[in-house]
Amino acid sequence: xxxxxxxxxxxxxxxxxxxxxxxxxxxxxxxxxxxxxxxxxxxxxxxxxxxxxxxxxxxxxxxxxxxxxxxxxxxxxxxxxxxxxxxxxxxxxxxxxxxxxxxxxxxxxxxxxxxxxxxxxxxxxxxxxxxxxxxxxxxxxxxxxxxxxxxxxxxxxxxxxxxxxxxxxxxxxxxxxxxxxxxxxxxxxxxxxxxxxxxxxxxxxxxxxxxxxxxx
Amino acid sequence: xxxxxxxxxxxxxxxxxxxxxxxxxxxxxxxxxxxxxxxxxxxxxxxxxxxxxxxxxxxxxxxxxxxxxxxxxxxxxxxxxxxxxxxxxxxxxxxxxxxxxxxxxxxxxxxxxxxxxxxxxxxxxxxxxxxxxxxxxxxxxxxxxxxxxxxxxxxxxxxxxxxxxxxxxxxxxxxxxxxxxxxxxxxxxxxxxxxxxxxxxxxxxxxxxxxxxxxxxxxxxxxxxxxxxxxxxxxxx
Numbered sequence: 001x002x003x004x005x006x007x008x009x010x011x012x013x014x015x016x017x018x019x020x021x022x023x024x025x026x027x028x029x030x031x032x033x034x035x036x037x038x039x040x041x042x043x044x045x046x047x048x049x050x051x052x053x054x055x056x057x058x059x060x061x062x063x064x065x066x067x068x069x070x071x072x073x074x075x076x077x078x079x080x081x082x083x084x085x086x087x088x089x090x091x092x093x094x095x096x097x098x099x100x101x102x103x104x105x106x107x108x109x110x111x112x113x114x115x116x117x118x119x120x121x122x123x124x125x126x127x128x129x130x131x132x133x134x135x136x137x138x139x140x141x142x143x144x145x146x147x148x149x150x151x152x153x154x155x156x157x158x159x160x161x162x163x164x165x166x167x168x169x170x171x172x173x174x175x176x177x178x179x180x181x182x183x184x185x186x187x188x189x190x191x192x193x194x195x196x197x198x199x200x201x202x203x204x205x206x207x208x209x210x211x212x213x214x215x216x
Numbered sequence: 217x218x219x220x221x222x223x224x225x226x227x228x229x230x231x232x233x234x235x236x237x238x239x240x241x242x243x244x245x246x247x248x249x250x251x252x253x254x255x256x257x258x259x260x261x262x263x264x265x266x267x268x269x270x271x272x273x274x275x276x277x278x279x280x281x282x283x284x285x286x287x288x289x290x291x292x293x294x295x296x297x298x299x300x301x302x303x304x305x306x307x308x309x310x311x312x313x314x315x316x317x318x319x320x321x322x323x324x325x326x327x328x329x330x331x332x333x334x335x336x337x338x339x340x341x342x343x344x345x346x347x348x349x350x351x352x353x354x355x356x357x358x359x360x361x362x363x364x365x366x367x368x369x370x371x372x373x374x375x376x377x378x379x380x381x382x383x384x385x386x387x388x389x390x391x392x393x394x395x396x397x398x399x400x401x402x403x404x405x406x407x408x409x410x411x412x413x414x415x416x417x418x419x420x421x422x423x424x425x426x427x428x429x430x431x432x433x434x435x436x437x438x439x440x441x442x443x444x445x446x447x448x449x450x451x452x453x
Contacts, residue, residue: 058450123307126316131340164342
């Protein structure tokens with residue numbers, strides 16, 4: 001058995017460091033907030049204009065003026081600040097956010113990312129994803145390894161890109177890959193999920209990658 | 217005594233400002249902090265061919281969704297419209313034009329427009345379809361795409377509190393695009409939940425100075441909808 005969504009989120013939480021400012025995308029990345037180690041100071045940024053997002057409110061305490069980027073009702077913390085969308089993206093594009101964890105439809109072996117559009121089919125828009133991958137110091141993708149048995153880790157993305165050479169790490173239900181997005185190191189498999197084999201990963205991955213020494 | 221900036225209702229505040237084929241900015245993120253009374257008055261006016269600049273398109277029947285239902289919008293400049301089914305239908309049928317902007321690019325275009333900056337360079341969108349047809353320049357070894365500032369004929373803004381001079385304060389995440397849009401409208405019309413006299417807001421707390429605001433209406437106790445109600449259970453001690 002591969003990693004569950006919860007186990008994937010827990011693995012992604014290992015990328016957090018004390019003092020980090022972090023933006024979590026919608027979907028599995030949101031679950032990462034449940035695995036912040038006790039005693040570690042991590043401030044979560046929500047790109048609609050809030051730093052220091054708190055948990056969901058208790059029933060009856062929802063505030064329509066207090067939502068996250070997924071439009072879910074949330075709460076404040078003592079550290080919270082509010083600001084405009086321009087200030088929010090100045091943080092993101094100015095390189096002040098340490099880590100972005102987001103979902104993807106496709107990732108290429110050179111770090112290209114596609115997660116916003118399926119031509120002729122899906123017209124939702126990119127929201128803040130293009131800004132996040134262009135501006136945040138480190139970009140971690142958290143996604144299922146395959147979609148309906150089609151590989152999502154590819155030599156080259158065939159969907160329209162969200163960003164070119166932007167992904168540093170990919171965490172899937174089968175394992176963890178690092179990407180040397182600015183160098184020539186390519187993609188490396190660095191961890192294998194419990195109950196998965198190197199052969200299974202090889203069969204389900206179209207991208208070229210090397211296997212880290214000692215991995216089995 | 218002069219009427220000043222205060223108008224009795226949304227229709228009065230918009231009188232003389234609306235015409236076909238105009239550009240309107242509307243604040244809000246999802247349906248949080250949207251200028252709902254002002255949007256309804258635009259709907260009632262019947263103006264058509266609107267280019268609407270707004271991060272989202274509301275939801276079906278709420279916010280800009282109202283103007284989509286009445287087919288008053290010809291083009292949207294937005295970053296994300298995923299929650300509006302009618303939008304997808306009209307777009308796929310070729311009845312509605314859409315220009316998707318990355319959210320930070322949209323925010324910065326509006327900020328720049330309001331500050332008299334006609335264009336700027338950003339890393340966002342380089343190597344993607346967003347950069348197609350735009351100047352890409354290498355600066356200090358990295359590639360950047362040129363984006364243009366945005367202004368509108370009218371900006372519609374929702375604020376929590378405002379004084380009669382137009383000094384504004386926003387509440388929590390209902391701030392979002394509202395302060396930027398206030399600077400980028402040739403005429404900026406604001407609805408405030410609490411209308412107070414000058415001096416009642418601490419000058420240090422004012423987010424939008426009144427110079428950006430031309431017309432104000434008071435909308436006490438507006439209905440605020442929640443798009444995704446998420447809660448946790450109270451654990452009894």
